[in-house]
Amino acid sequence: MVKAAVMKEPMSEVVVEEFPYPEMEDGSVTLRTIYSEVCGTDVHLMNGRLAGVPYPIIPGHINVGTIEKIKGTVRDIDNRPFQTGELVTFFDVHETCNKCWYCLVAKATTRCPYRKVYGITYSVSDGLCGGWSEVIYLKPGVKIVPLGDELNPEEFIGGGCGIVTAFHAVELSGIKLGDTVVIQGTGPVGLSAVTWARIAGAQKVIALGTPKLRLDMALNMGADEVVDIQSLNSEERIERVKELTSGRGADVTVECSGNPQAVSEGMRMTRDSGSYLIVGQYTNAGDIEINPHLDINKKHLTIRGCWGFDFSHIYKAIQMLKRFRGEFPWHKFISKIYTLNETNAALKAVENLEVIKAVVRPN
Amino acid sequence: MVKAAVMKEPMSEVVVEEFPYPEMEDGSVTLRTIYSEVCGTDVHLMNGRLAGVPYPIIPGHINVGTIEKIKGTVRDIDNRPFQTGELVTFFDVHETCNKCWYCLVAKATTRCPYRKVYGITYSVSDGLCGGWSEVIYLKPGVKIVPLGDELNPEEFIGGGCGIVTAFHAVELSGIKLGDTVVIQGTGPVGLSAVTWARIAGAQKVIALGTPKLRLDMALNMGADEVVDIQSLNSEERIERVKELTSGRGADVTVECSGNPQAVSEGMRMTRDSGSYLIVGQYTNAGDIEINPHLDINKKHLTIRGCWGFDFSHIYKAIQMLKRFRGEFPWHKFISKIYTLNETNAALKAVENLEVIKAVVRPN
């Protein structure tokens, strides 16, 4: 039997239940979970803020573990067969169809209507398809990425979901060699965006967030300057960014805050003819006011929304984690490790920003 | 002596005054004006809605005329010397500095803080630097474009300012072969955008505007479908666009309406992972509400503001007017021709949308 934490419906306590070990289809794999992330998304799931979730579910979309069983032959992207015992993670998005207009014509696979996500859009009835479980069932075709000896479980799960989300965001933001960059937000996505912007060749990275704990971490992750959003009001924050950017604003701003008000502020922190990338507005937290003349048209501003990530992002992010291991302390994002029985406390801690990153260790 | 129409201050009548013939600096040219445009911008100037205008001014920023005098040798972009008597227009923007950070580092010359615009930011004391005048003084370095025998004055001034503004907008919008395109607005910019989108390889061009006169013109200018914004409310217009685009919305939407509310509507008319270009918000007409989660982030939308145009746009637009002369009736945009003494009536007609394009014939 396998123990897993189940979210039965929004606003109810997560409970641990027992399930039979997965019956394996050909091409499937089971993972003995080492860590599963507790993400801001899991708080949204608990609060019922995501549409179309097939409760009851086993949360946990970013995970690391060792391969326990393989049915048939399963290969990595370079065509090498996986072995039992390997340390791996997997791409939580599955069933991107490669048949629909969004997949094949628009080539916007993160907008494929058929995609499924482990820990979010799979129900308990679909199997052990979430990471808050001793064992995870990887259906045939789920894309598995080896961590090898080059990355330990903490280094990967520390960055977790945020590191990949931020990778996509920074790639799409168009940061170029020598740009000044503002990152709005110092949660796991924002902190990771700080590092990717630094690695991508920014001349200066300015992080806006709070509290001090996270701002200190931003400095460790490559920020040149930090601004505590508690200490300045919106106008003052915009002024501060301009002071740090020769009076012009950032070449590129990346929004990772989750606060809708950050969006209008971020436009105004960006220089004329600059670029603004919005990745933090993962749920609907309300409308905002903008001035299309001043904020967009006269500014000659480019704004990009960034949704989800695809396999290339998780693959490249892991390659880069391996390369920059040791230079940036992603593993220090982990503030606390919880057992399967403590996931309700973990959710609270994430909701209250008491931790940078909470992780579950089911075994 | 030279007669010119002078806008002394906002909200006052335009009056005709007499000025001495320009004293010419080396490298300067005088133009005998054939037509000068009455643009929506001129209505904004009359209403005092643009900042930093050095009233009194001679309006008229897009003009066509014949070269009357040349002091020294003045050459076109291909290094050919101009002759008196040639039919030409000129780029109204002058003194883009080629020295500042925006010109040289950002390469965003339309955001150069030193640029001056004929008919808008030159005062009467700077000389005959506006088109509502029998003669226009082209300072040394003003960029003159020959129309030759390939374009008559009506064909150029019909398109006028809108044709060049729309050229930049469509170029920047990233329309690709086979895209479905929505154009919001059927004024001179919108109608021109319809044509450029058609010429740029759109699979379907849908124009939204009013009244019927302009929608009929949109069909002449290359629209495949038109939607009268008076006949449907915002939700219905979005629905209509989706019906015309396999349920998804346009690949690219270009806002040319001047109405801030069009901006949120336009985002919702554009498909997921599509592109939205905002060029119509030339003055500050107020704030709007948007939902950053639904309208930008989850939509994976790209939004671009587009400000002004540079020499490449007027040069290429004229090359293309010459090439597509006869295929699209730009000259029919001219609804009425006014004398120098009738410019107040012309401004009223433009303000009341009684005309597509009003032009002044000073001589």
Place this chain on the structure above:
Amino acid sequence: MVKAAVMKEPMSEVVVEEFPYPEMEDGSVTLRTIYSEVCGTDVHLMNGRLAGVPYPIIPGHINVGTIEKIKGTVRDIDNRPFQTGELVTFFDVHETCNKCWYCLVAKATTRCPYRKVYGITYSVSDGLCGGWSEVIYLKPGVKIVPLGDELNPEEFIGGGCGIVTAFHAVELSGIKLGDTVVIQGTGPVGLSAVTWARIAGAQKVIALGTPKLRLDMALNMGADEVVDIQSLNSEERIERVKELTSGRGADVTVECSGNPQAVSEGMRMTRDSGSYLIVGQYTNAGDIEINPHLDINKKHLTIRGCWGFDFSHIYKAIQMLKRFRGEFPWHKFISKIYTLNETNAALKAVENLEVIKAVVRPN
């Protein structure tokens, strides 16, 4: 029983053989062939110039027909179920894996090593997987595109393989509104490139090719100027292009000739800082000499190779054929129609450039 033309091995006569009607897998479709193309590639197949071809094969990779049988439900890109009797074509490339590094990380699906092509890389033992056959077997997952009432069989097969290849090439070439464009070659790919460049907003399209029959067709397909390559030597051709482009060379040149020597010539026909797209070098016809200093580095030239096409290209090309039906006479590319028994003659005619396009009508 079904009759099909079989190419048993390179350099041997194609012979007609009989095969049993396909046994259908779930999700498969049979097509009653109306037309199949005889492409330059088929001549290469006959001459044994492509590596890895599993002879014996049934040639014919671009085809049009009516759906005869459907096993289960098969849907189009918009999720609509196909009906028997519908007029359709299909994407000849199949089994692009969506699992390998090229598919998922590089997003260069035309370089997927697992892709298979109807009429080229399927053997007779794989089934009726080529178009020179009364019936074609569309394996589960083959992407079918409806032609509907908006396109008749001749309009599609006239353009054929070339129209889609050229669509990809012109899309990738980066032609922008107002560009001057040179197309090298006036075979089916070159003639199609002429039209796509015209539709994509070129200011001037110059086609270089031979003989007069094809140059006349180029003018019908949207060329502004044609140059007979027989009448001028290489230096003179370069000079002629410069004369037609203000002395500078083309903004964008698209090579569709198949002749390796065209490549160095094409670089020199393109202006400094322009773009050169190479799509015509489908087989290895030998090395050429270039001067990397003069032809690339000092020229600040961009050169792109273009291989194959993906589903988006065939889908969009067909949408555009429907839109521009009547404006460009693609169906006139068909010089002669051959029966299944006459394919050897068809191959000869294509090899000797006696036809623009030869097609096979198997039924």
Place this chain on the structure above:
Amino acid sequence: MVKAAVMKEPMSEVVVEEFPYPEMEDGSVTLRTIYSEVCGTDVHLMNGRLAGVPYPIIPGHINVGTIEKIKGTVRDIDNRPFQTGELVTFFDVHETCNKCWYCLVAKATTRCPYRKVYGITYSVSDGLCGGWSEVIYLKPGVKIVPLGDELNPEEFIGGGCGIVTAFHAVELSGIKLGDTVVIQGTGPVGLSAVTWARIAGAQKVIALGTPKLRLDMALNMGADEVVDIQSLNSEERIERVKELTSGRGADVTVECSGNPQAVSEGMRMTRDSGSYLIVGQYTNAGDIEINPHLDINKKHLTIRGCWGFDFSHIYKAIQMLKRFRGEFPWHKFISKIYTLNETNAALKAVENLEVIKAVVRPN
């Protein structure tokens, strides 16, 4: 009087001559030279391999010095007036016209036919317009860049011309976060390209060059792997790169070698659908053979030539040198410092690859 080293004609000894102190025009500046570079280009000048050079000239196009005199007010890009005594460099390219088709329509300013270059295309009769001189005359409009306290003379001149050339090359090469990158050549341009590629977010940087001294420097400048081109033949080098890149070749290759044969080799070291940037072919060193089918078309390769640099590149490169001061030892490129009387020896040392970088200290 001012002493300067004069190259009277190709293949003759450089001699030191005396000139009167410059008479200053309004807006001009004189610089007391600290260092002037001896670049590979100076060897080409000595050997008469550049066309259109107006001998006699004072060589030295990249220079650092202190401002000695200012006539009138001269400002930096941020509009701050310069003071005497400031440590500065300047952009050697002057008189880019901002009027011609290449400047204004193509926006390819490095192809402007009117641009002049200090130390290369100014004759002695134009004034002290080269850096191998105690004093350099900066004509009105020459763009001066302050080094401030953030960069000492050695740190700037160490990188010198190569650092800016390589900045442009890497920017244009399109290196993205996580790419594997090959740099061909370990001269000053190649070594700088190694660093910019590293800073721009490469996952792995592989440098090919020789001798060991330079390969060791490449490792200091950020290379992950080096390959000594003397120890392997061309086929073996291609194999070695593939071994280091999962068998595929580099995502992006940047040619900085000056050897024409490197171009075909570089294409073959780059993965299918990758990018190849050519910046090292500054002079005409002969033709090469390529196979357009295998090397470009089937490979779906993008190739870009990169000519010169513009103000944005020198400005940003200096911003980045300031930011990454201390992390990369550009100043160690300086192998030897020569007096004005020793420039012939310096040229020999550069020609014989005895030094990484030779610099002249005129005062």
